[in-house]
Amino acid sequence: MWGPEGLDEVEAELLGPPEDLKGKDVLEIGAGAAQCSRWLAVQGARPIALDLSHRQLQHALRIGGTFPLVCADAGALPFADASFDLACSAYGALPFVADPVLVLREVRRVLRPGGRFVFSVTHPIRWAFPDEPGPEGLSVSSSYFDRTPYVEQYIENGVGRAVYVEHHRTVGDRVREVVAAGFRLVDLVEPEWPAWNSSEWGGWSPLRGNLIPGTAIFVCVRD
Numbered sequence: 773m774w775g776p777e778g779l780d781e782v783e784a785e786l787l788g789p790p791e792d793l794k795g796k797d798v799l800e801i802g803a804g805a806a807q808c809s810r811w812l813a814v815q816g817a818r819p820i821a822l823d824l825s826h827r828q829l830q831h832a833l834r835i836g837g838t839f840p841l842v843c844a845d846a847g848a849l850p851f852a853d854a855s856f857d858l859a860c861s862a863y864g865a866l867p868f869v870a871d872p873v874l875v876l877r878e879v880r881r882v883l884r885p886g887g888r889f890v891f892s893v894t895h896p897i898r899w900a901f902p903d904e905p906g907p908e909g910l911s912v913s914s915s916y917f918d919r920t921p922y923v924e925q926y927i928e929n930g931v932g933r934a935v936y937v938e939h940h941r942t943v944g945d946r947v948r949e950v951v952a953a954g955f956r957l958v959d960l961v962e963p964e965w966p967a968w969n970s971s972e973w974g975g976w977s978p979l980r981g982n983l984i985p986g987t988a989i990f991v992c993v994r995d
């Protein structure tokens with residue numbers, strides 16, 4: 773699943789036709805509980821699910837799967853050059869790092885020539901709107917161009933410690949970062965909210981989804 777709209781890889785085929793996934797080495801970045809890797813394994817691919825969070829990987833382990841789980845930072849991938857045919861990331865790592873080019877360069881390094889990296893992030897336009905599913909989420913409340921990160925802190929004895937950080941990039945920033953890392957951008961998919969999806973989750977809802985995009989999916993090739 774590429775995002776809350778519900779666009780899945782069976783429909784999108786952004787990694788290629790499902791029958792071509794068989795036998796492919798695939799790296800999932802920011803895998804969380806490794807849902808994507810689990811699906812890839814069923815297609816006959818050889819996924820490795822990577823996440824910074826040990827806790828998330830414990831969930832992946834509990835749910836199960838026969839593929840490796842790797843606890844590491846996407847900015848310092850513990851793999852040799854040209855180890856993978858494909859890489860994917862559904863909202864993993866890239867929105868949460870201050871230096872996305874570092875991550876993109878690392879992913880490019882571990883891909884084989886011709887390999888593809890597909891990643892989804894919150895659509896940058898959402899930054900300008902309140903993260904609310906109702907009508908209040910439809911009015912611009914801050915600048916699209918303000919790159920100040922969103923930070924949640926845990927305060928102990930008057931000292932704050934960042935526990936959640938999200939970094940905003942404009943669409944142009946993301947395109948430039950992909951190019952700076954040496955990838956060729958072959959598509960930028962903005963899934964439309966489908967009629968069957970009536971769920972509300974966080975700031976995602978049919979109301980907003982029908983009016984403004986919520987997810988941006990970048991399809992990048994390592995030539």
Ligand SMILES: C[S@@+](CC[C@H](N)C(=O)[O-])C[C@H]1O[C@@H](n2cnc3c(N)ncnc32)[C@H](O)[C@@H]1O
Nearest residue numbers: 802803804823824825845846862863864865868
């Ligand atoms: C929004 S979750 C997405 C999880 C999963 N891909 C999904 O579709 O449900 C983002 C994940 O990225 C991971 N993450 C954040 N920064 C990372 C980093 N620098 N390296 C690797 N993983 C990271 C988080 O631990 C978290 O599991």
